[in-house]
Amino acid sequence: MNRRDFLFKSGYLVAGSLLGAGTFSKAFAFEGQGRSPLLHPRIAARPRIALIIDDIGYSIPRARKFLSLNIPITFSILPRVPYTRDLAVEISDNGHDVMLHQPMQPYDSSLDPGPGALYVGDNPSRIIGIVEENISSVPRAIGVNNHMGSRFTECQREINETLQVIKNNNLFFVDSRTSNHSKAFRTARRMNLTTDRRNVFLDTVRNESTILYRLNQLKRCAREYGHAIGIGHPFPETARAIEYFLKDLPASDISFVHMSKIMYA
Numbered sequence: 001m002n003r004r005d006f007l008f009k010s011g012y013l014v015a016g017s018l019l020g021a022g023t024f025s026k027a028f029a030f031e032g033q034g035r036s037p038l039l040h041p042r043i044a045a046r047p048r049i050a051l052i053i054d055d056i057g058y059s060i061p062r063a064r065k066f067l068s069l070n071i072p073i074t075f076s077i078l079p080r081v082p083y084t085r086d087l088a089v090e091i092s093d094n095g096h097d098v099m100l101h102q103p104m105q106p107y108d109s110s111l112d113p114g115p116g117a118l119y120v121g122d123n124p125s126r127i128i129g130i131v132e133e134n135i136s137s138v139p140r141a142i143g144v145n146n147h148m149g150s151r152f153t154e155c156q157r158e159i160n161e162t163l164q165v166i167k168n169n170n171l172f173f174v175d176s177r178t179s180n181h182s183k184a185f186r187t188a189r190r191m192n193l194t195t196d197r198r199n200v201f202l203d204t205v206r207n208e209s210t211i212l213y214r215l216n217q218l219k220r221c222a223r224e225y226g227h228a229i230g231i232g233h234p235f236p237e238t239a240r241a242i243e244y245f246l247k248d249l250p251a252s253d254i255s256f257v258h259m260s261k262i263m264y265a
Helices: 003-019 060-067 084-093 124-137 156-168 184-190 208-225 236-246 259-263
Strands: 048-056 074-077 098-104 143-148 172-175 195-197 227-232
Touching: 048 060, 048 098, 048 143, 048 208, 048 259, 060 084, 060 236, 074 084, 074 143, 084 098, 098 124, 124 156, 143 259, 156 172, 156 184, 172 184, 172 259, 184 195, 195 259, 208 227, 208 236, 227 259
Parallel strands: 048 074, 048 227, 074 098, 098 143, 143 172, 172 195
Antiparallel strands: none
């Protein structure tokens, strides 16, 4: 083991002991401190991990860093930002799943969810128009997850109307679980919309050792329940931690898959 690997692994062990499995801190685009949701078992021959990288669309080099990892990754792309369309096409051409990262209102009014956002109090016609336009702005999108949305996903009428648009477009929905009280996942299930929910946020702390700890937490979830969904962001630290995590995979029973493989298994 070289010196860098030794320091990385030592830091990971310290992070695990200090943070614990349920502690999250605010950073970047995450505006909630929701714990991992209750998991439901789905039997698979080999435990599977689906990684979703959110907030794609502002930087081509950062997105390409994750493409270069050479594992199945699902990229969730923000609408109406500089490289929305270009990256959606490039990522899809490279064989990866593309999702719309739908902005929604957070509780923290100092956080801007960005263009194409949905807000509490929006009428049905506005919700339909915004979501339809956002879907059309992300070529080849096959699913949707929420960007921020701690307040919006708690509002039954608004989330019901949003999910209906997603269902009408034959897309699946992943609840990012930015709120412990999100109604999105349960509402989607009642609507018979293909759906699932995030298990672990990887990089609420932008530290490679902490992200590695989260990846190992995700691996434990996958082994226990058959699959697990992790959400990260296009940070250099996240890419490096995933790269390090992959070193142990040849001896592991874990496989990485796209979100669609979990949704349509």
